[in-house]
Amino acid sequence: MKNTKNAFMKYKNYIYYSLVVLLLFSTITYATTSNEQAAAFDFNEKVEASTLKLAGGGDESSDTDTNKMIESDANPEDVSKSQEPTNTDKSQEKPEEKPQNQPLNKPGTTHAPLNSSKTADKTNTSAEGNNKPAPEKTKPNTNTDIEIVDVADQQNRYFTTNIKNNETVTDPVYVVTVNHLDDSLIPQEMNVTLNGKQLNDFTGEITFIEGTNDIQFQVIYKQSDNKLLRVSQLYRVTLNSEDIIITTVLKDQTVMEETLTFTATAAQGEKDAKLKVVSNHQELKPLAGSSYTATLVEGENTFKLTAQLHGKKAEQSYTVIYEKEKIAISLETDLKDQQANSEDFSFYAKATANEVDVPLKITVNDQLVKSSDGSNYSVQLMNGANTVKVVGQYEDEQLERQYTITYKDPNVNEKPQVDPDAPKLVTDLKSGSTVKGDIKTINVWPVTASGERIRGKNVQVQVNGANIPFTWDDSAKTSYKLTLQTGKNNVTIKVWDDEARTVTETFTVTSVAPAEDGVIGQVTISLEASVLGIPYLIKPTKMDIHQGEKGSYILDQLLRNNGYEYGKTGNLDSSFYLRDVSKPGMLNGLHIPDDLWEVVEKVSTTSNRDIYSPDSLSEFDFANGSGWMYSVNGDYPNYGFSDAYFLDGDVVRVRYTLHYGKDIGGHDSSGTSDANWDKEW
Known part of the structure; x- marks a missing residue:
């Protein structure tokens, strides 16, 4: 026992210092392990919006001060098409931009993906090597101030990208465009992860590795009520540079x-x-x-x-x-593929089936044309190839015919296109035309050699050498307001693609000074509610057009002259949008066609045709997609009344729609094509 005690006394200092070292090592190990865990996202943190703009677009950005956030994972299988705003249309795509002449709750898309923010959220990670990427499962909501929404099985109404899920590419560098679908949601922050690694310096390009690549986009939006909404989308792309x-x-x-x-x-x-x-x-x-x-x-x-x-x-x-179409409809017409000697072109077309006349819908260069007697038509041709489409339907049988009428304008000096890959320019401006007054609006539809839309940033329009900015630019067309001098004017339109291939055309337009009273002509304008069973609230009326007079002033005069009051946003000079019109008893005799209402109910978020005022007609009446639109000579402009300048002889129809113009043939003005319903009411 004594020997044991002596041994302990001899080594007690060694034992003491060994215990101290062991305790210190355990403390350091515990602290290091704890710090490796990622901090949770602070939902009350002020998020600074990125100002990076990609794909030629722009977003509003603002600081966010909020105390609530909604998390949402969008299914990658649902992101191949843009959807309608605020999920109002359950079957159609959402248009890119909302011109001022369209219902207000139809916000346009912006093309401005955001760079990674300083407050990157790390709660969502990219897919790990599974056969198919899937959104991370929503975790239980332990914070009563945070509402978690799982929209994986719902329509995507937040943002899309140009990435095609499960596609195979050969180039490792992929340029990404993010398209935000709802203007009421303000993007605050975007985080991008590639194969589980966050891209802190993301500027619109992703470099893939050989084989399978999983990409996750996470965008934080600020809503109108200052709450935050977080949306994630997953994609899988395979890089194969060997085969x-x-x-x-x-x-x-x-x-x-x-x-x-x-x-x-x-x-x-x-x-x-x-x-x-x-x-x-x-x-x-x-x-x-x-x-x-x-x-x-x-x-x-x-x-x-x-x-x-x-x-x-x-x-x-x-x-x-x-399968060759079996048509029981008989078409009588003198139309054929032919060369015309004059821009003024007339033709005959009439269809019958079982001794019954079949109504025809005829378009020339996608513009609807009308007949004075139901069978004879007169149109003006553009320089070059003009496409005439004839469509008719009888019971289950449908007739479709297409003809090409070629007209060579002697005032246009055409040069052969040397480069087959050069862009193509289409415009409604005609060389050699004469305009009364000093203002003319034109539309331009430029495309690449492969048919892809060229946006306004790659278009230059000049009048007598001075650059003209575009009035409106969307995925369908670009619009311009030309200010002319009295006499001859030279208008030059230049278009180039991303490879700097260019095409340039020059037009001659003559401006005639107005009369002493400033009148340059007359426009025929009407107020219509055909979708409600009321063809005209104001029948077609001729109104004088004065030099430089905006369309909003002519509409204002028409409504007041006929005893109508109206509500608007903006003013007569800028951002004018017709919100509602009112007059005692104006909706007497209202009857919405049953076949139209059946479609409206199916695609609308809210709808009720029994609750309305007989004395007024406003946007959002009857359904969430309703409102006022207008057309000029059958075409629905992509700009508002305060940017419209009518010409002598123009026919303007101010029409009420129940669903974003799809029921009156006006949805194309939103920048999307092939979106109108088959029938126009």
């Missing part, structure tokens, strides 16, 4: 048209591969860029796409079945 990849819109399908147009490209890594396209054993040559057109035979048609580069080869085959 030849053929990309095409071709697919196995059955069609009713004899002509099939499609695009196809081939590449290995960043190098283009020579592509051979064979249809029914005959090689097709591209029309422009990557666009091909094939004339089908009745029955099966085979397409074989072959590409070779550096000893490697890729092939794809498709079968397209052409």
Whole structure:
């Protein structure tokens, strides 16, 4: 025992210091492990909006002071198309921009993705190597101040990107465009992760690694009530730079048209591969860029796409079945593909089925034309090729015919297009035309050689050498207001694509000075509510047009002259939007067609045709997509009344719509095409 005690006394100092070192090491280890955990997102933190703008767009940005946040994961399978704002349309896409002449709760999309913010949220991570990326499961809401909303199974109404989920690419560098769908939501912050790693310096480009890549976009929005909304979307993209990849819109399908147009490209890594396209054993040559057109035979048609580069080869085959349309409708017309000698062109068209007249819808260059007697038509042709479409329907049978009328304007000095990949310019401005007054509005539809829309930032319009800014620019067209001098004016339009290929055209326009009283002509204008079973609230009325007079002033005079009061946003000189009109008994005899109401109820968030005032008609009456719009000579402008300048002979229809113009043929003015309903009420 004594020996044991002596041994303890001898080594007690060593034992004491060993215990101290062990305790210190445990403390350091615990602190290091604890600090590795990521701090939770502070939902009460003020978020500073990024000012980075991509894809030529812009977003409002502001500091956010809020105490509530909604988290949302959008299904990547639902993001291939833009949706309607605030989920008002359950079946249609949401338009890109809302012109001032459209219902106010139809906000336009902006094209401004945001860079990563200083307060990056790290609660969502990208998919880990699964066969298909999926949104992270919503965690239980432990904070009563935070409302968690799972919209994975709902329509995406927040933002989309140009990334196609599950696509295969050959170039590792991918330029991303983010398209915000709801103007009422202000983007505050965007975080991007690639394969689980956050891209802190994201400026619009992503560099993929070979193989599978999982990308997550997370955007924080500020809502109108100052609450925050967080939306995440996942994508999977495969980079294959070793093999030849053929990309095409071709697919196995059955069609009713004899002509099939499609695009196809081939590449290995960043190098283009020579592509051979064979249809029914005959090689097709591209029309422009990557666009091909094939004339089908009745029955099966085979397409074989072959590409070779550096000893490697890729092939794809498709079968397209052409079923010739069986039409019971008989069409009598003198229309045919032909050359016209004058811009003034007349034709005859009448359709019957079972000895019954079939109503026809006829458009020239996508502009609806009317007949004075139901069978004879007169139109003005543009320089170049003019497309005439004739459509009629009888019971379940549908008639569709298309003709090309070519007119060469002797005042236009046409030059052959040397570069087949150069952009194409289409405009409603006619060289050699005469305008009464000093203002003329024009529209421009420029596209690349492959048919992609060229936006206003790549268009230059000059009048007598002076640059003219665009009035409105959306995904459908770009509009300009030309200020002319009395006499001859030279108008130059220049368009270029992203590869700096350009096309330039020059037009001559003559301006005639107004009379002494300033009148430059007359416009025919009406107020209509045909969707409510009331053709005219104000029948077509001729109104004088004065030099430089805005359309908003003419509308104001029309309404007041007919005893109507009206509400508006903006003023007669700027941002004018017709919100409502009122007059005692104006809606007497109202009857919404049943077939129209059935569609409106199906696609609207809110709808009720039994609650209304017989003395007024306003936006949001009957349904959430209702409001006032207007057309000029059958075309719905993408700008408001205060930016409109009417010309002598113009026909203006101010019309009420129950769903964003889709029921009156006016939805294209939002910047989206093929969005109108089949029938116009």
